[in-house]
Amino acid sequence: MSFDDRATLEKLVIDFTEAFNREDLDEVMSYFADDAIYDEFNGVRHSGKEAIREAFVPQFRGDFGKIRFHAEDMLLDVESGQALISWICTLETADRAGGWRGLDILHFVDGRLTEKHTYAKAKAPMIVKKHDMVEWPVETAVADKVGGQGG
Numbered sequence: 001m002s003f004d005d006r007a008t009l010e011k012l013v014i015d016f017t018e019a020f021n022r023e024d025l026d027e028v029m030s031y032f033a034d035d036a037i038y039d040e041f042n043g044v045r046h047s048g049k050e051a052i053r054e055a056f057v058p059q060f061r062g063d064f065g066k067i068r069f070h071a072e073d074m075l076l077d078v079e080s081g082q083a084l085i086s087w088i089c090t091l092e093t094a095d096r097a098g099g100w101r102g103l104d105i106l107h108f109v110d111g112r113l114t115e116k117h118t119y120a121k122a123k124a125p126m127i128v129k130k131h132d133m134v135e136w137p138v139e140t141a142v143a144d145k146v147g148g149q150g151g
Helices: 006-021 025-030 047-059 141-144
Strands: 032-039 045-047 066-077 082-092 096-109 112-120 126-128
Touching: 006 025, 006 047, 006 066, 006 096, 025 032, 032 047, 032 126, 045 047
Parallel strands: 032 112
Antiparallel strands: 032 045, 066 082, 082 096, 096 112, 096 126
């Protein structure tokens, strides 16, 4: 599926990512097609909207603390409706914080997310005590970081 323009696909990717940062599970799920698939970075695959929702529940319930995606770059293939967004994912609790680099490959058909493939540069998140952290990413809107850069 091709999009009318690059801006439409870019907006879908940015808005989808920001919904995670707002901790809005219903909004995140509104992007998925009923028969979508989600591949986690650990190799587990979830098929169908309900299975994907269940996979996200612990994250949105706060089981891992505050999770944020700090976008680094975005590549768009407008003709195919595919996008790659790279990010640093941070986890933060009252006394621990950490994160890792990763990316999502997203496939959109008719404006709905049909595939979300997540890859990470870690087997497990690196978690350290907050007071031992040298630097913590500043919260920035996804659009401020990657908007208009899509390659």
